[in-house]
Amino acid sequence: MPTRSARRARRAPGAVVAAVAAAGLLVLSACSGPGPGSGSGDGSGTSGGVSGEVTVFAAASLTESFEKLGERFEEKHPGTHVTFSFAGSDALAASITGGAPADVFASASPATMDIVTDAGAAAGTPATFVRNRLEIAVPPGNPDGIASLRDLTDPGLKVVLCDEAVPCGAAARKALDAGGLDLTPVSYEEDVKSALNKVVLKEADAAVVYGTDVRAADGKVAGVGFPEAADALNDYPVTLLRQAPNAAAGRAFVELVRSAEGRKVLGEAGFLAP
Known part of the structure; x- marks a missing residue:
């Protein structure tokens, strides 16, 4: 099982994202609710919760906030483990459309999210959860x-x-x-x-x-x-991916990002309301 330090090491985009692709404040306004899309992955959750590994591809600027949310997620859902790949949104989008397995994609712009949605790789409509300046x-x-x-x-x-x-x-x-x-x-x-x-x-x-x-x-x-x-404010959209290996856990992570708790963590990091 990767350690937290191993997760951070996966941030470097170039070779790491290529390898993944090859092998696989302002107080924020409320936008809580079910994560976008329902996904078609078979997932690994149960009727009482979620379990297993959830893989999140996220813009490099989300590193610190999402690592904190990853810790919260694992505390809330014992038996889960969040693995992150942090990089430039364009590189992550290319990896996803190239077939890299992931459950969630959080992009630093609608334009890079469009690469994923236009390829039919997003489950449902991505939701903007923060902005950045x-x-x-x-x-x-x-x-x-x-x-x-x-x-x-x-x-x-x-x-x-x-x-x-x-x-x-x-x-x-x-x-x-x-x-x-x-x-x-x-x-x-x-x-x-x-x-x-x-x-x-x-x-x-x-x-x-x-x-x-x-x-x-x-x-x-x-x-x-x-x-x-x-x-030049950037909107940040997030989505569950259509081929998510663990759709139940991915959906739960998106819900955490969009929840009051997620908004608090992101707001403390300086992200702005969408």
């Missing part, structure tokens, strides 16, 4: 005095962005376009955690990431807000 991550103390998105266009700064194929990169592009700004980063990263880590490791002076990731970094970076972020 961009911030600029800088080293503690903000040594370069970055105060705006425009400041990132200074050619003397090393700035990283998420690849535009992933939701944080697409959102950054929207924000830059809203400000009429042209920015060439030193690198495009495969997910938001990779972009943030460049600043943590002092390999970049700034990165455009989600405010939730700045908060989760626990003081290793500081966050700078900017008004253009209001034009």
Whole structure:
């Protein structure tokens, strides 16, 4: 049985997601109720509850919140075990449509969820459960005095962005376009955690990431807000997958995410109401 540390190790997208595919606040508004869809997997639950392993593919920005919810889920449902794959939403969607076995998909944008629904891989209609807002991550103390998105266009700064194929990169592009700004980063990263880590490791002076990731970094970076972020809010949808190996447990996990308890955990992490 994988350990919690093993779950976190599965976050790295590239090789890990490829291997999976090959082998397999604001107080949030109420949106509780049954998870979307009924699924066609045979599941492993019983009339009195659920059991067995539930596999959740989730956007990298959900790492800390979903790991906490995974612990709550296992406490509520003895005999279950939640395994996560955290990565860029586009890579996860490609893995799902490529046949990787999973019960639940939580994406950082409707566009990447559409890849899954258009392929007929979602069970029912995905439900938006949170939103997220961009911030600029800088080293503690903000040594370069970055105060705006425009400041990132200074050619003397090393700035990283998420690849535009992933939701944080697409959102950054929207924000830059809203400000009429042209920015060439030193690198495009495969997910938001990779972009943030460049600043943590002092390999970049700034990165455009989600405010939730700045908060989760626990003081290793500081966050700078900017008004253009209001034009680039990301909705996060979640769905049970049609071929879920454990549909009963997957449905129960979606219900937890959308419950008052799930909204509280996500709100504490800085996610916004949908």
